[in-house]
Amino acid sequence: MMNFEKRTGPDFGSAAPTYPTGDVPEWYRDAKLGFFVHWGLYSMPAWAVAHPEGGVPTEDAYAWHQYAEWYGNTVRIAGSPSWRRHQELYGAGRSYEDLAELWDASAFDADAFVGELVGAGARYVVPTTKHHEGFCLWDTATTTFNSATRGPRRDLIGEFHDATRRAGARFGVYYSGALDWHVSDFPPIESDTDLFRHRRNDEAFSRYSAQQLEELVERFAPDLLWNDIDWPDGGKGSDEFAVAAVLSRYFSRVPDGVVNDRWGVPYHGFLTREYTNIDEIQSEVWESTRGLGFSFGYNQAEDDSHTLSGPDLIRMLVDVVSKNGNLLINVGPTASGEIPELQRVTMRALGAWMKTNGGAVYGTRPWVRFGEQAGEPRRYVQSDAGIHVHALDPRAGEIRLPAELAASRARWADGSAASFSADSSGVEAVAIPDGLRTEPVAVLTVPR
Numbered sequence: 001m002m003n004f005e006k007r008t009g010p011d012f013g014s015a016a017p018t019y020p021t022g023d024v025p026e027w028y029r030d031a032k033l034g035f036f037v038h039w040g041l042y043s044m045p046a047w048a049v050a051h052p053e054g055g056v057p058t059e060d061a062y063a064w065h066q067y068a069e070w071y072g073n074t075v076r077i078a079g080s081p082s083w084r085r086h087q088e089l090y091g092a093g094r095s096y097e098d099l100a101e102l103w104d105a106s107a108f109d110a111d112a113f114v115g116e117l118v119g120a121g122a123r124y125v126v127p128t129t130k131h132h133e134g135f136c137l138w139d140t141a142t143t144t145f146n147s148a149t150r151g152p153r154r155d156l157i158g159e160f161h162d163a164t165r166r167a168g169a170r171f172g173v174y175y176s177g178a179l180d181w182h183v184s185d186f187p188p189i190e191s192d193t194d195l196f197r198h199r200r201n202d203e204a205f206s207r208y209s210a211q212q213l214e215e216l217v218e219r220f221a222p223d224l225l226w227n228d229i230d231w232p233d234g235g236k237g238s239d240e241f242a243v244a245a246v247l248s249r250y251f252s253r254v255p256d257g258v259v260n261d262r263w264g265v266p267y268h269g270f271l272t273r274e275y276t277n278i279d280e281i282q283s284e285v286w287e288s289t290r291g292l293g294f295s296f297g298y299n300q301a302e303d304d305s306h307t308l309s310g311p312d313l314i315r316m317l318v319d320v321v322s323k324n325g326n327l328l329i330n331v332g333p334t335a336s337g338e339i340p341e342l343q344r345v346t347m348r349a350l351g352a353w354m355k356t357n358g359g360a361v362y363g364t365r366p367w368v369r370f371g372e373q374a375g376e377p378r379r380y381v382q383s384d385a386g387i388h389v390h391a392l393d394p395r396a397g398e399i400r401l402p403a404e405l406a407a408s409r410a411r412w413a414d415g416s417a418a419s420f421s422a423d424s425s426g427v428e429a430v431a432i433p434d435g436l437r438t439e440p441v442a443v444l445t446v447p448r
Helices: 027-031 068-074 082-090 099-101 109-117 157-167 193-198 201-219 241-251 310-322 341-360
Strands: 032-037 122-131 171-174 225-226 271-274 284-292 323-331 378-383 386-391 399-401 420-422 426-431 442-446
Touching: 027 171, 027 323, 032 171, 032 284, 068 082, 068 225, 109 157, 109 341, 122 157, 157 171, 157 201, 171 201, 201 241, 225 378, 271 386, 310 323, 310 341, 310 378, 341 378, 341 442, 386 399
Parallel strands: 032 122, 032 323, 122 171, 171 225, 271 284, 284 323
Antiparallel strands: 378 386, 386 442, 399 426, 420 426
16 A cells, blocks of 8 residues: 655645644544544445455456445446446446435434444544545535435435534544546546546646535534545645645644645645554554455455454554554445444444553553564553553463563553562563453553
């Protein structure tokens, strides 16, 4: 996956725009866990090739795209699996955009939905307001291609926003800044090069994108702006509709807001890493994002072999947090607005673990190192309470601690005092209580 902070846009020289300044806010660093929600027209077919381990050859990556939310592109690649399936299900005369009239979201209960996310431990929620297909999920004045006038006949983002605020979580918005297939007339994207070649960069489209994003800011004052795949080049200058000015107005409206790095300009807030493992503690705040499966949008072709288990998700969260990151994990609802049971099971496992161990995740910061090169697998983080040692394999029965963490007052998350013993070399070993050995991760807190 590409790193977007390396894209910095046209060189304006001395006429370069002035970007906002400011650090990533503490609320975001403390939150640690957010939930993406990818929901759109693509949730109607809800299908992509379920990739085998190792994926597919690079030359087939777009025709056999693993992301169901890219259906609107893959269906236009003649001969692709999505193209063939679309003909079988809907007939050659029904376009992808025609699905807007068939979309029924009547099962969507925003409070119940957001309740599941917050119950799983989410401190912020980021629904897709408009993906690359161009279908807007709020009641926008910019286009009739939206959920308030077609399909669901509901302002879905308004419902998400209100439910998230009621639940006491932070609210963010995902927005596709530079890709909008509804108002474009390009061939389908079939390579990473096409990703930046087959898109509009003209002033009219730049104004369109800015107007939509500012509608979202004005209506919802989102705590987080999550832009995707760049911004139109025609909107990267010093104009009042350009991204520098849009972001300045956003921070005036939401002073403690935060943005990501996918704008294609020299300014970014936190870094994003998509389906990517990070090896070390990062100096900059970053966010790991991925689906519970291999897709963000719901893919009915996936089963439990493609989906993270609860223990896998818990260990992923701990690993990301130990390296100065947040985890933005994605749920992909069905078209009707329900969380698939396969995803719900994993989410609830995470929520159950976080109820007991959240104090060793929320509000923490990296320690001097994230783990050890040898010995029992573990991750370290620190907070005012001390150093939290996350034992990733509690079945081992014990964990040997480095000298700087040996402390007789250490306690496990179940409240039991640590029982220390020293091996022949003098290394302190701590026995993991029997009741914690079946947990995905057992947490020991060593006071300072």
